[in-house]
Amino acid sequence: MSDELPGFTFLTAGKVRDLYAPEGHDDLLLLVANDRVSAFDQVLSRPIPGRAALLTRLTRWWFAQLADVPNHLADADVAVPEAVADRAMLVRRLRMHPVECVVRGYVTGSGYAEYRRTGSISGLPLPEGLQDGDRLPEPIFTPAYKAELGAHDENIPFETVVDLVGAETAEALRSTSLRIFAEASAIADAKGVILADTKFEFGDDAEGGLVLADEVLTPDSSRFWDAAAYASGRRGVGFDKQIVRDWLAAHWDGEGAAPDLPDEVVQRTADRYRELVELLTA
Template sequence: MTNLSSPAPLDGWTHIYSGKVRDLYAPADGSDDYLLVVASNRVSAFDHVLEPPIPGKGALLTALSNWWFERIALPNHLVSEQGSAPAVPGEVRDRAMLTRKLEMHPVECVVRGALTGSGFAEYQRTGAVCGIELPAGLEDGDELETPIYTPAYKAPLGEHDENITFEQSVELVGEEVATALRDASLQIFTAARELAASRGVVLADTKFEFGNDPRTGELVLADEVLTSDSSRYWDAAAYHDETLSRADRLASFDKQIVRNWLASHWDRTGEPPVLPDDIVAQTYARYRELYVRLTGGEPPYAPVAV
């Protein structure tokens, strides 16, 4: 990942890590119980962080994660009472999560309810995804009768995650933990897919991350959950409309607008071009539409004017 600059300092917190979108902070006093997870407005594509960011994206993703956390009947990493943690700074309050510090598992827990993306590419080559044999003749975007769990190994920073089989995940974390990760992921996905369907949205696939609470050993859901950046959502009406092109049927509620524009305006050499204002606005509008469709409420940031 290139073009990733250090975020601004936060009072009471020390920056310890930055990913594509999120910045992590630990308490500046050295205590080891909490983390502050801040969702930035950064947008990335083709291994580059792009300019400008998408105003309001971080707050929207955080609000959507929090909405889902409230509806998932499994322990999560959010801290409801501040306790001895430093105060969450006002400048990031709408896009920050105060969390417990966990012992994270090196497995990205991917669940697929439809065959697309890297899963479809692997299926075309092998007839299977992460060792799971699938029926012949499936096409890009086809829903699967039963969701499948296709884990990935979380690669070190700067490297790409690697799809693995369930058996390989057992080698990484042991059979008991691997089974718990799979079962929890499928449980969450199944319930979330039903809820999304009731709102006219297809949840095609998603990824979860889990850790263990070092004090209790409890398995805990962490990171973001079921957001536009961690999940692929399609409009149900468009998806089932056979008169539309496959691209229109599978138009996702995420940064695909950015990818499409960049692919047609950049040959992937040198620095990527600056995103036009209308692409920034359209991208935010797509994120916002999913939030409104799922939650029925307004996001915590006014939409960007086109």
């Protein structure tokens, strides 16, 4: 259920955040995260306590680290209600691009499954013999088409991105995504964390400039792994919602509504989110 916020008009509820319009400011939006968690394109019935505040804090921190990349945070004299201040971002309205800008430094997850079937990801041929969790020779841009709520995002080749947004914008999305990934990977590496993959979203501002939007480099939009564990041969020891994915994969066939997460999975996920935020921002 969405919050009622004085001075703001509720617009829509997404999987894990709600959208509001501040009254009298047609150029702004308020993104309010919640503790819901999604996996396999379903919003699960049990929330992860503290998730929204942690991910909002981490997104703001990353925006500050990536100060050379224009982002959607708004510098405006609008009071955000105290009840949601720790999980809300006041942002500029953008014309969003219909592309999930996925960057992978390692092959795993759905990317590894696609590689096993085709030898490529999003049409990019990869070396033979890669195993789950292998580091790629260099990070790759593997975009996806953003599906409607409840549907699967569809991996697409770069040529389809060109068809969707034009050649110039497509190249800007690719180059900017790869640059951010490189910068973020170096920052995470210095904290003993591997950034295995992530996804970015971008929009254009009123002047047509490319702007980084939505949540950025969080445990929900990225895979973060423990570098020491990886070096010792324990791959996939992460600080993200893989705990949730793994439990669902073992206890659910994907049909109908997903089962309730047990207390232990909820608590472990919350703990790992908190650990990642503290590791990175210390």
